[in-house]
Amino acid sequence: MKKLLANLLRQLGMLRFDFLVTKQDSFPQTPESDEEVILVESGAIQKWACFSCPGGCGERISLSLNPDRRPRWRIETDFWQRPSLHPSVHQQNECGCHFWVKKGQVYWCKDGQPETHIGKAK
Amino acid sequence: MKPQGNDPRFPVLIADEGLNFKKHVFDDPKVLGRQLIEAAGGHPVDEHVAIAILPNGDFEDIRLDESYDLRGRGAEKVLVTRTDRVFKFRIDDKDLEWPRACISGFVLRKLADLPANYNLWQEIPGQQDRKIADSDVINLDAKGVERFISLIDQTTEGDTLPSFDQTFLVDHGYQFEVIQEAGKTGIILKSLVLPEGKFNVETADILVLLPTGYPDCAPDMFYASPHLTLASGQVPKACSAQLSHAGRVWQRWSRHNNAWRPGVDGLRTMAARIKTALMEARA
Ligand SMILES: [Zn+2]
Numbered sequence: 001m002k003k004l005l006a007n008l009l010r011q012l013g014m015l016r017f018d019f020l021v022t023k024q025d026s027f028p029q030t031p032e033s034d035e036e037v038i039l040v041e042s043g044a045i046q047k048w049a050c051f052s053c054p055g056g057c058g059e060r061i062s063l064s065l066n067p068d069r070r071p072r073w074r075i076e077t078d079f080w081q082r083p084s085l086h087p088s089v090h091q092q093n094e095c096g097c098h099f100w101v102k103k104g105q106v107y108w109c110k111d112g113q114p115e116t117h118i119g120k121a122k
Numbered sequence: 123m124k125p126q127g128n129d130p131r132f133p134v135l136i137a138d139e140g141l142n143f144k145k146h147v148f149d150d151p152k153v154l155g156r157q158l159i160e161a162a163g164g165h166p167v168d169e170h171v172a173i174a175i176l177p178n179g180d181f182e183d184i185r186l187d188e189s190y191d192l193r194g195r196g197a198e199k200v201l202v203t204r205t206d207r208v209f210k211f212r213i214d215d216k217d218l219e220w221p222r223a224c225i226s227g228f229v230l231r232k233l234a235d236l237p238a239n240y241n242l243w244q245e246i247p248g249q250q251d252r253k254i255a256d257s258d259v260i261n262l263d264a265k266g267v268e269r270f271i272s273l274i275d276q277t278t279e280g281d282t283l284p285s286f287d288q289t290f291l292v293d294h295g296y297q298f299e300v301i302q303e304a305g306k307t308g309i310i311l312k313s314l315v316l317p318e319g320k321f322n323v324e325t326a327d328i329l330v331l332l333p334t335g336y337p338d339c340a341p342d343m344f345y346a347s348p349h350l351t352l353a354s355g356q357v358p359k360a361c362s363a364q365l366s367h368a369g370r371v372w373q374r375w376s377r378h379n380n381a382w383r384p385g386v387d388g389l390r391t392m393a394a395r396i397k398t399a400l401m402e403a404r405a
Pocket of ligand 1 (some may be wrong): 040053054055056058059091095096097
């Protein structure tokens with residue numbers, strides 16, 4: 001329900017987001033939709049945040065939320081289930097995407113904007 | 123003829139299907155599969171198989187009456203398991219089976235045909251998933267062991283240094299480099315000026331490794347490159363160990379920190395501690 005409302009508010013220009021969180025208790029088998037961050041949570045333990053790279057390369061990104069491992073991330077969600085991720089996400093593959101996700105929105109770091117890479121590839 | 127030496131006998135760790143390893147000692151590193159199964163209490167012997175675990179995690183079956191040179195293959199661990207069952211599990215969305223209760227990370231990788239830049243994880247409901255190393259041995263018979271996932275290793279944390287640390291370093295004119303290696307974040311303070319006339323060199327690079335949980339947890343020791351000796355030629359106290367990191371060999375300065383204040387202390391505190399340690403260094 002909330003998701004429907006969030007989408008409606010977005011259409012009306014009243015809410016901004018690129019991603020909303022969907023919770024799941026085991027690791028997703030099928031790729032996520034482009035606007036979804038799958039939060040894998042089992043028991044009370046947050047394990048993974050999975051989503052497709054927002055740079056358009058389509059790579060699947062799985063961030064470990066295990067506090068005892070490196071690298072590791074934290075995720076917070078607000079009322080609308082918009083995720084904030086900390087720290088930033090830096091892809092080491094060709095796309096080199098580097099971005100923050102704050103309140104469901106993607107903020108590109110200056111060294112990791114996809115335009116520059118897409119421009120090069122074309 | 124008995125071999126010479128203090129302990130001429132050959133110790134082997136033998137695991138049963140529950141993966142409980144027990145030490146057994148043989149007179150000769152060449153053993154029969156049959157002997158290994160009997161040692162582990164496998165009954166009847168011909169419904170069991172002994173499997174040598176090689177140092178890289180690969181498995182090798184040892185036939186019942188084969189004389190197998192454990193030492194020659196570098197195998198110090200052996201599994202004994204029944205041969206009449208099949209164990210099912212999944213890697214990602216692939217259904218697989220294995221004729222033994224136990225499997226190693228190496229063999230799992232082979233079955234999944236994983237490229238080198240993928241890591242294998244065991245999904246554990248209610249707990250953090252476990253990263254599987256090649257030499258790990260997994261008991262497929264244990265409850266809840268059915269699913270593994272493979273993940274490409276190509277994402278890093280972008281900004282790992284808290285912004286107050288970045289501000290401190292920049293404001294105080296430090297030249298520094300943040301290096302990620304083997305999952306650890308290290309800060310190298312470059313060409314730090316040392317107390318005048320105290321050491322064999324005037325400047326040195328200082329490495330601080332940030333522990334998991336930093337800045338809530340304290341960095342422990344620090345490291346210097348090149349190795350520092352006092353003007354007298356002596357090595358400072360508690361500085362004889364070394365560490366390889368970021369392609370260099372560092373001198374470990376074993377100085378511990380018992381008074382870290384989470385939320386307050388950071389590289390500012392660490393820099394002050396380093397300065398004090400260098401000033402106070404004695405043989
Ligand atoms: Zn990308």
